[in-house]
Amino acid sequence: MRETDFVSGFARGLKVIEAFGEKTPRLAIADVSKATGLDRATARRCLLTLAELGYADYDGKFFSLTPKILRLGHAYLSATPLPQVVQPYLDRLAEEVHQSASASVLDGTEVVYIARASQKRVMSINLMPGSRLPAYCASMGRVLLAALPENEARQLLEKTSLAAFTPRTKTEPNELLEELSKVRQQGFAIIDQELELGLCSIAVPLKNDRGITVAALNIGASAASISADQMAHKFLEPLQAVANALRPLLR
């Protein structure tokens, strides 16, 4: 790519949008400048442009995003066949097993939810399409990392800050790589309260008609209602049935 093909104003603007988040819903120009590394004049121009186009509100001091910004992310969800194809299968699966079922893909070191059918809430956070979790300690993340060549998976783990969310979280790169090799062999991953105490989940790869892993599917359940050991016994078959049914539909 030639340098002249790069629209810097666009790239900077996208950075500014990403500066807004759960803990930073309202930002002043100085906040955005600090979060993005852009100088204040540039941050200010990007914010004013967002406000002018209706993607942000401005009260004279603070900027906040408006629902119009949802158009940008939703373009992916409505434009990509995968979430559309998977959703009805997840709906039926969740109803059948009385647990939440989800599908996600890998984006860098995180899994991104692309579809979800929720039943009773087990997790403290509300997951929806667009939600992200660190790949190394999520069942779908383990499945997606296991689908990569081992050196790629190792590189991603090296880039990840491996925090212990619970006393059970595996955070040693070598232990995680061993875990991935186990997942590769057995064809599924089980997480026993590594992300949140009280939460277990099981994931399988979703492969396309050429056998390439394009996403992961999972079922999450409360550790109080089912032990991690029982997860495979109870949920592996229905998960694999969905993966098998979807496989010929994914090109």
Added chain:
Amino acid sequence: MRETDFVSGFARGLKVIEAFGEKTPRLAIADVSKATGLDRATARRCLLTLAELGYADYDGKFFSLTPKILRLGHAYLSATPLPQVVQPYLDRLAEEVHQSASASVLDGTEVVYIARASQKRVMSINLMPGSRLPAYCASMGRVLLAALPENEARQLLEKTSLAAFTPRTKTEPNELLEELSKVRQQGFAIIDQELELGLCSIAVPLKNDRGITVAALNIGASAASISADQMAHKFLEPLQAVANALRPLLR
């Protein structure tokens, strides 16, 4: 706003993202140029910038969005208190009435879903946070339009292309304004298969602690299982209970 405060490259880039959609998941440079009105060189630079930053894939001819683009829309959902506050209430409501429950806000002539708890699927399309429906023929849209000053509602209806999705869709501006005045008086809106045959829904306004309507809540049900007349009898009370419980939490 001064012209020099506007980052045109950013504004053009956002237009390019919005060119992708359900019917246009893969776009060549010429397609984007046509959809956005930008010249081909500009469309090309914006697309290459998206690809360079990982927001788009490029196969040499067609561009498609990647899950990274979800970060942009998700910034709103995770950064805005409303969806976070409303979601657990919708979850409980949906479970209680065994129907899908949603919350939305107005964006121009459309309602945008900001939270949803889905039960059995009634609608043919899959609704999720970020999904949009035309306001004039959706129950939450009627409630949100009714909350506007009448001349503003009239102006929005004038800007809307009033299509008949079913033989029951109301498309006459004056009939719609009368409907809005009825909704204003009774405090709720019922849609009887105007958006899709087989689908009924009922919506109420969600007001903040100062009495200002900040969103709408609804319950959708299959017309085969319940008539429009019974909707209020069955669902109005639980909907209003949620709106009342949320009111003091919304500042």
